[in-house]
Amino acid sequence: MxxxxxxxxxxxxxxxxxxxxxxxxxxxxxxxxxxxxxxxxxxxxxxxxxxxxxxxxxxxxxxxxxxxxxxxxxxxxxxxxxxxxxxxxxxxxxxxxxxxxxxxxxxxxxxxxxxxxxxxxxxxxxxxxxxxxxxxxxxxxxxxxxxxxxxxxxxxAEKSIRIYADLTSCSPAFLADWLQQFTLAAQEKGVDRKTAEFLLGQMVYGVGKLLIEENLSLEDIIRRVAVPGGVTTAGLDAIHQSAQGMLQKALDATEARQNHIAQYGHA
Ligand SMILES: NC(=O)c1ccc[n+]([C@@H]2O[C@H](COP(=O)([O-])OP(=O)(O)OC[C@H]3O[C@@H](n4cnc5c(N)ncnc54)[C@H](OP(=O)(O)O)[C@@H]3O)[C@@H](O)[C@H]2O)c1
Incomplete structure (x- = not known):
């Protein structure tokens, strides 16, 4: 065809x-x-x-x-x-x-x-x-x-399209933005941007393989890395404190924007 x-x-x-x-x-x-x-x-x-x-x-x-x-x-x-x-x-x-x-x-x-x-x-x-x-x-x-x-x-189903679009189509930008912020934070600690991007890129590729090829769940990965009382857990606690409700707000924002576009176009 x-x-x-x-x-x-x-x-x-x-x-x-x-x-x-x-x-x-x-x-x-x-x-x-x-x-x-x-x-x-x-x-x-x-x-x-x-x-x-x-x-x-x-x-x-x-x-x-x-x-x-x-x-x-x-x-x-x-x-x-x-x-x-x-x-x-x-x-x-x-x-x-x-x-x-x-x-x-x-x-x-x-x-x-x-x-x-x-x-x-x-x-x-x-x-x-x-x-x-x-x-x-x-x-x-x-x-x-x-x-x-x-x-x-x-x-x-068409009625669920917004959340599926968020999960598959918006998410590369959401994730890339988060990684970019990680890169900037690493720069402040003395790692040059290119090196930080390379290291994070390899990390994302590896995590993707763990999820898809090794069938690990997100919970499995977190549990294996963040041991109680360890440094990763300390970092996660700090992230959770400052990012509380962040993704719910993002999903509400995409839904509101889609409704606007459906009614008025991209203006
Ligand atoms: N980008 C994403 O990640 C993504 C993900 C999911 C869905 N979408 C959806 O996919 C659609 C396209 O997105 P996009 O990011 O590819 O947008 P884009 O880069 O702006 O591409 C749209 C293309 O359509 C062309 N076009 C407009 N009117 C036309 C016409 N009458 N005849 C022929 N071509 C025409 C535009 O040409 P000009 O060069 O003249 O402007 C432009 O190259 C959008 O509805 C978007 O919501 C995008």
């Missing part, structure tokens, strides 16, 4: 790169409003990326179409493409604030909402997906198989 991507910004280009460097052998049809971005992607993979002159060309050339634009731009694009789309095509879009029922009311094709993550750049990370009402059982298998090329598909 041919793949097309509308919008080759951060997510669109990540999805394209992940497919190209996976077992997917075909070409990918792309278009981006600012053509330079799509041209840069095409220059990186000249044999695999086909630069389309407009979104219509992407829609006509592709059986699976990824729509990776901001919420404000999606409605107009879909309304323009609708007369040229058909029932067997599958539209996968990345806008969590846009209900799947709204998309299905515009397009004649099958629709799937997915919450991508920067982690797919390295073909890792979970990929929450919401299947639309026109998706058959066979489509589910087909779509999940294809998405394995970029991450680990994880079907969810």
């Amino acid at each position: 041919s793949i097309g991507i509308i919008g080759t910004g951060a997510m669109g280009s990540t999805i394209a790169r992940s497919f190209i460097t996976s077992h997917y052998q075909g070409q990918i049809f792309v278009y981006n409003r600012t053509l330079e971005k799509a041209r840069a992607l095409q220059a990186a993979f000249p044999d695999r990326i086909v630069l389309c002159p407009d979104n219509l060309c992407v829609a006509r050339s592709s059986e699976i179409i990824f729509l990776a634009v901001k919420a404000d731009d999606a409605g107009d694009i879909l309304r323009t493409l609708t007369p040229y789309m058909h029932a067997d095509q599958i539209l996968l879009y990345t806008i969590s604030a846009m209900p799947i029922a709204e998309v299905e009311s515009i397009v004649p094709c099958k629709a799937v909402k997915l919450i991508p993550s920067i982690t797919h750049f390295s073909k890792a990370g979970a990929l929450p997906i919401v299947f639309g009402t026109r998706i058959t059982d066979a489509d589910r298998v087909n779509i999940s198989d294809r998405l394995c090329a970029i991450g680990i598909p994880h079907p969810i």
Whole structure:
């Protein structure tokens, strides 16, 4: 099945790169409003990326179409493409604030909402997906198989999308921000930034392996490192005191922002 991507910004280009460097052998049809971005992607993979002159060309050339634009731009694009789309095509879009029922009311094709993550750049990370009402059982298998090329598909109910997006898509930035603060704190203790980033990066990679490959739980890791009365426990106590309720506040903030975007757009 041919793949097309509308919008080759951060997510669109990540999805394209992940497919190209996976077992997917075909070409990918792309278009981006600012053509330079799509041209840069095409220059990186000249044999695999086909630069389309407009979104219509992407829609006509592709059986699976990824729509990776901001919420404000999606409605107009879909309304323009609708007369040229058909029932067997599958539209996968990345806008969590846009209900799947709204998309299905515009397009004649099958629709799937997915919450991508920067982690797919390295073909890792979970990929929450919401299947639309026109998706058959066979489509589910087909779509999940294809998405394995970029991450680990994880079907969810649409009503729960916010928390799943927080867990998989916002979390790389949350974690990176925390690590950056760790780096700054280490700098104050005399470690240069590059060294601190390298050490923390290796640590995160190792913890990821413990969780995924060694099946350790978060609790296991904490218990094995933070012995009662030890220095790690002293550090954890200090973190807990100053970060009380921090993540609950972050999750409330993402929910409030999503509600705002759904109502007023990105303004
Ligand atoms: N970044 C993430 O980690 C992430 C995670 C999960 C979900 N998402 C969602 O994924 C969507 C895309 O996010 P992003 O971070 O990739 O945003 P982005 O970097 O701004 O990319 C959006 C791209 O869409 C292009 N575009 C806008 N209107 C277009 C049109 N009419 N035709 C063709 N291309 C058009 C933009 O082109 P220009 O260059 O002209 O602006 C831009 O390159 C958003 O809805 C976001 O909420 C993002």
